Amino acid sequence: MTERVVREEIDKLAELLHVPAERVQHLAHLGYDNLLALRQRVTTSLADKYDEEHRRLRLYRRSVPLRVAVPLAAKILPPRLIGRAAASALDDSEMERALRVLSGMDPGLVADAAPYIDPRVIARFAHLAPPALVHGLMMELLRRNDFSTADLFADYLDESALGAGRAVNEPLITNVSDTARWVAAYRAIESARPDALFVDPLAARLAGERGRAIAEGPVAPRGGRSGWPQVVRTKLIDDLIVDSLAHGCDRVVNLAAGLDTRPYRMDLPAELLWHEADLPALLAEKDELLADEKPCCGLVRTPVDVTDTVALTAFLDAATEGAHRTLVITEGLLPYLTPTQVSALCGALRRPEIRWWLLDLYSPMMRQAVNLSMGRHLGSARWHFAPADGVRFFTGWTAVDTQSLFEAAARWNRSPKPLRLHAHLPGLGTPTKPGQLSLWSGAVRLQQDRFEG
Known part of the structure; x- marks a missing residue:
């Protein structure tokens, strides 16, 4: 407990000073009380300055x-x-x-x-x-x-x-795991369409009553209550997984996998080994709900807190053993992490067995829009990470594919008509430099710099 609260104070001090946590890590020996007092003195000094x-x-x-x-x-x-x-x-x-x-x-x-x-x-x-x-x-x-x-x-x-x-109602979404049920409900809705972008026969079962209640409730703003952003993101990532397999991917590791069902619903090579990691309670629920289902490939689930760098490293050691072209997926994870946590994850994934990293990325303005429009419903699942420097945030990695969510949604007729008209406007920004005021969002495939050429 002591180590955790000290680490949290170090992270807060780093955010206050706008520097990486590593720059102030040497102060950890001061202990929680002294770090708290130091942070408050720094806050006062900056206010005066x-x-x-x-x-x-x-x-x-x-x-x-x-x-x-x-x-x-x-x-x-x-x-x-x-x-x-x-x-x-x-x-x-x-x-x-x-x-x-x-x-x-x-x-x-x-x-x-x-x-x-x-x-x-x-x-x-x-x-x-x-x-x-x-x-x-x-x-x-x-x-x-x-x-x-x-x-x-x-x-x-x-x-x-x-x-x-x-007199205040509890938020519909009380933690990040509830977002997995929410997204599963949207996958079920999409699967029922005659022009479905994908079919997920297990989504409704996984979403359950709570997932359906969140999807049907007031959480999403009016223009997004059909779930089109989550549906389009799912399809974009599906396509990038297929392309990675075509380019020699020999292992898939899905971090914070939630209630994802790709090993069951996608046409995957039987010899492929797919690893899933998430919190113990959510994986236990998933194991129970899917106990009678058979995946299309080898599937291993491991309870891991992906924000615990030591536990994550041990998991990656086992999950990537014998692989040469691993694809890591962090769909729907990064927005809920702090920049410090994402930096730590970025470093943990830079290992020779991992070639690609598939993620969803959002501009600072998109983060603000989500928190302003849905924040009171999100509970502890508010968004934190949306770098102004876009894909350049990920040191040691290069973006080899960037797929705009707005452009894909317009192409597949999923977004509201007014948004389709604006899908190609320059104001949406770019993934290499979304800036503070752009609305860029989408799926990104990164490749480790060591594999360039």
Whole structure:
């Protein structure tokens, strides 16, 4: 437990300083309490350093009503800046009104910025916050296991706040495993179409009542409730798997495999060995539901927390033994990880047995759009990873295939008609440099640089 909380504080300090966690790893010997105190001092120092720049935001803010300025800032500014500028950009007289506006927004947005807020600002203004805002923020921070940040607000959580929380419904999606059931429900819907892009006869069974409830509920925004983004992503990855097999792939490793059924529904070589890794409870559920089904190829399931680098390395040692052209799949995984966790995964996969890495990638604006439109339903399954430098984030890897989700959805008539008209516009960005304001998303196949040529 101690090692885990120290590691989490190191990650938070690295994010605060905007550096890789390895740059501050040498501070781990300080222990949790000292690291927490150091992070809070750094937060205070950064607030003082940039105070004048943040005060200039008042000049722009005063021309826009608070009820517009606060949600707009949440959409276009990174959480780091919002947290640091929380007090400087507002007069003291405006803070209470701003907090009232925040109380009507997704608590996850406030939780994103909370670790960067100067503790002195919390002490000055937290008592002005509506009880429901404090409760919602505390619950979100606790769901993220961010106990150190939650502790800063604990003194301002009173009985009325606790009462307010009892009226709030639990999110339909309580963890990342629920997203597997959600996606399975969309695969079942697609499979029933006469023009289905794929047929998954097991999807409905795996989705169950909970998966169907999520798919039929208000989680997705109105334009995405048919599940077309997940359906198109599934088809794009299907096609890239087939192409990898045609180019000599001799092993498949699916990390965070969830309720994926490709070893059962795809036409795969019988001699192929396919490994799946995911959390123990989800794999046990999957084993039970598919106990009477026979896969098309060799299939091995192993319970592994893929964010545990030591456990992942041991799993990869066994899963890739004897292979020369392994394809690793991380469909639907990376958005839920932090950049630090993705960097660690990137390094763990750079081994001679692995040639390709197949993943789905999104621009920062897409991450913001997902969290703004669905965040209150996602619980702990909010999105975190969406690099502004796109595929260039993955050191030691080169993108050999990039398939735009919007373009494929338009080609296959799955996206709403208005989106089909915009599928080829330059504003969607590119996977090599999506930037902060583009809407690029899609499937990417990376190849290790050691295999170039």
